[in-house]
Amino acid sequence: MARNISARVKERIMLAASKGRGLSAAADTSGRRISMAEFGVRGSWRVLQTTAAVYPRAIKWLLQRRQPTPAELRELFETLGATYIKFGQFIASSPSIFPKEYVDEFQHCLDQTPSLxxxxxxxxxxxxxxxxxxxxxxxxxxxxxxxxxxxxxxxxxxxxxxxxxxxxxxPGVQAILTTDMNAVYLLIRLFELILPNTDKDAVAGLVEEMYQSMIDECDxxxxxxxxxxxxxxxxxxGNEIVMAPxxxxxxxxxxxxxxxxFYGVALTNEMAMSKGEFDPASSLFSALNTWFASLTQCPFFHADLHSGNLMIMPDGKVGFIDFGMVGRIQPEAWQAIFSLFMAISEQNYQLMAESMVSVGITRDKVDVDSLTKDIQKLFEGLNSLDPQRVLENRQGEGINSLLSELGDIARKYGIRFPRAFTMLLKQFLYFDRYMELLAPGADIFQDDRVDFYLN
CATH class of the missing domain: 3.30.200 (Phosphorylase Kinase; domain 1)
Known part of the structure; x- marks a missing residue:
């Protein structure tokens, strides 16, 4: 079954790759035309690298009759390089899709390589x-x-x-991506280890979506x-506060x-912010409102606004940089996702359940009343353990934990959140942390300075 799915995914992936202007089957990453023989040699070398990394670990896990731990999988992904590191970073930024232990572990999946x-x-x-x-x-x-x-x-x-x-x-990025996708069955099997209760077609869909994102980054x-x-x-x-290169x-x-x-500083550079002749909170809200406006007024939204991709200029203007990863969303989908975020903020269990069904992808009819009860149990459990935990879970890393638990409930009902939701969620997490730093005490859902551009 998984092999049949991997064949279908590989066919769709290769078709997508052939359409990308930045990738072609007979050119290397410097634009030089290469022979199929040379391309084959590079691919064969990559297969050997992958086999050398995976085989001894797989034998160890089989002999010990156990699955790999999150740390072991993260180390394997780092060893395998580019393609797998990107997949690892996707896991780290997707608490609504992957179990908490994997989300936490893959926060350490680093994409830092020596320069050429x-x-x-x-x-x-x-x-x-x-x-x-x-x-x-x-x-x-x-x-x-x-x-x-x-x-x-x-x-x-x-x-x-x-x-x-x-x-x-x-150089060599294209050959690595292409070869790794020829071995897409391995990726699907690794993800099945992480998501054992998820439909195999859904796992294959995740792999396909992530690979398409990598193709876009290479173009x-x-x-x-x-x-x-x-x-x-x-x-x-008429936006004169935010800039793009x-x-x-x-x-x-x-x-x-x-x-x-751009000559600026990272949004999280507190020392530089304190010396500036501008209001850091005002700059942050300008960036936040511009991003919300892009959801409905621009063909795409920036999908990777970590602190290194948001720069504050000496005059207080905000620079958005690195547009290799972008997302697209329909206005009605944004409405549903916003309703889910608001429901989480207000602990409105019924709206949370209805919004999860609206946002997610599922083949089966969902029992909304039963889903509502499970969500209510989750929040009541949090409150019984620690009255402050739910409030804290709306801040910083706590959101990751809360959404991981909601993701567990979603999987129980066969709900799979689409890639656009994950991208939006990641940006919410970023902005929530920036508000803690630059506008402490502000609530992203309640502050009058925030405009969600829902109309």
Missing amino acids: PYSKIRQIVEQDLGKPITAVFAEFDEVALASASIAQVHAAKLLTGEDVVVKVQK FFKEADNLREFRKFLSDS KPYTNASGGKVLTMER
Whole structure:
């Protein structure tokens, strides 16, 4: 059964990959055309790497007649690299889908890899842009500002004088993604270990959704389009408080993205905030309201607004950066999701149950009355253990715990939350933490400074 599902998923994934402008079966990540033989060699090497990492661990678990612990799975994902690290980060940010012990453990799944030497980066840039690096950039820092499994970022200056950052995709990423998806059965089996009571088609759907997200992250043409679209949204709405970097088309390609450089500090940099001549809380609410507006007024919303992707400028303006991961949602779906969040805030069990059914995907008719009773038991149990726990669970890490428990109840009734819900939830968690830091005492659902743009 699982193998049949994996074959269907692989077929859909490969079709999706073939449509992406950033991925092609006969080009490597620097844009250089490669032979199928060379592609096959890279793929074979990846298969060997995967086998070497998985086989001894699998034998150990079989001999001990047990499933891997969350820590063992997290370590395996980190060993396997890019594709699996991204999947691990998805688990960490999805408390409504995955059990709490896995969500907690995969918070430690790090995507920090050594940067490539400048000689290799220069080669990739020149091959992708089709010209010498000195024909595009007056300066190009040889030391990377940041490095992850898919790309690394360098500071530079254009010949026309603008300060920019250059995002360069690392070589071999496409071969790794393609080979890993050819072994999609392994991914499905790993996820079945984490979600043993979930329908196999639902697990396969999760894998497919996550892989599509990775394809999008590797498509720098699409990320440049996202930047232009978001800047248009800001302009059309007259928003002069929030900024997004300008992409430079003539200095960009499929594997190289050159963008305006912002000089700001992370939203969570308390020391820098205290020295600024602006109100940090006001900047935060501007960012929050802009994000809510994008849910209904922009073709997409930014789906990865961790503190490193929100910058506060010296004048108090807010910069949104890194548009590789975005989400899309229909207005009616946003209404249902907002109702669920409000129900959680107000402990309205009936509305919570109805909203979970509206938001989720299920094949069977759900007994809403029974679901309501289970939710009520959960909250009453929390209150009986500690009267302050529910209040605390609306703050920071506590939301993860609460939503993990709600996710357990949802799985009992065959409800699967869609990817868009998970993306939205992650941003709510981020903004809730930012409010604790910059606007302590404020309630995201009750504060008059927050506009949810529901109409």
